[in-house]
Amino acid sequence: MRYLIIMIAGISAAGCLRMKVDPIEVxxxxxxxxxxIDRELDDFFDFEHELGPVAPTTGPSTAPSVAVPQQPxxxxxxxxx
Amino acid sequence: MFTRLLITLLIAASLGSAxxxxxxxxxxxxxxxxxxxxxxxxxxxxxxxxxxxSGYVEAVKPEHAxxxxxxxxxxxxxxRELYDLLAKQTGATPxxxxxxxxxxxxxxxxPGEWLKHADGQWRKK
Numbered sequence: 679m680r681y682l683i684i685m686i687a688g689i690s691a692a693g694c695l696r697m698k699v700d701p702i703e704v705x706x707x708x709x710x711x712x713x714x715i716d717r718e719l720d721d722f723f724d725f726e727h728e729l730g731p732v733a734p735t736t737g738p739s740t741a742p743s744v745a746v747p748q749q750p751x752x753x754x755x756x757x758x759x
Numbered sequence: 760m761f762t763r764l765l766i767t768l769l770i771a772a773s774l775g776s777a778x779x780x781x782x783x784x785x786x787x788x789x790x791x792x793x794x795x796x797x798x799x800x801x802x803x804x805x806x807x808x809x810x811x812x813s814g815y816v817e818a819v820k821p822e823h824a825x826x827x828x829x830x831x832x833x834x835x836x837x838x839r840e841l842y843d844l845l846a847k848q849t850g851a852t853p854x855x856x857x858x859x860x861x862x863x864x865x866x867x868x869x870p871g872e873w874l875k876h877a878d879g880q881w882r883k884k
Contacts, residue, residue, distance in 0.1 A: 714849045715859045725793050
């Protein structure tokens, strides 16, 4: 009986034990490198802002042409006398 | 003492010239990109050339390869050189730099331009 009480006490005490685990540090290495790469690329290609967008050409294009509908001709009625 | 001073000066001069050479290479690379920029954008708008997910440019259709080859060849060669350069500067791999440039070009692409995605399929933006 005594041993049983001691065993129960021991099991209960074990339940109160807490294991302290150091938190795992996940360093954002990949994120920092990507930001660095993006910054380097933006700095290198800064001339794209200076040169600006190229005006669309009127040469042959693979895009389908869209027909522009003609505006209806509006005529005024002569006044009835 | 004079010999030590002379050696120090020689080392400093060689380091200085090495750094100047490095800067000149990056500047020359940038000038080559600038010289081709207008022509490349025109080909993109004409639907003959498109950006790929690998960070390079390609002819959209085989029949455009001949006309576009004069631009895509040097462009891709210079891009490869740029990726190597930026990889050394950032501590990344050239493939990682290429992938980031691909994402950058995909987002900057204008509507109507062709983009070759990772699955190998060409799609219009």
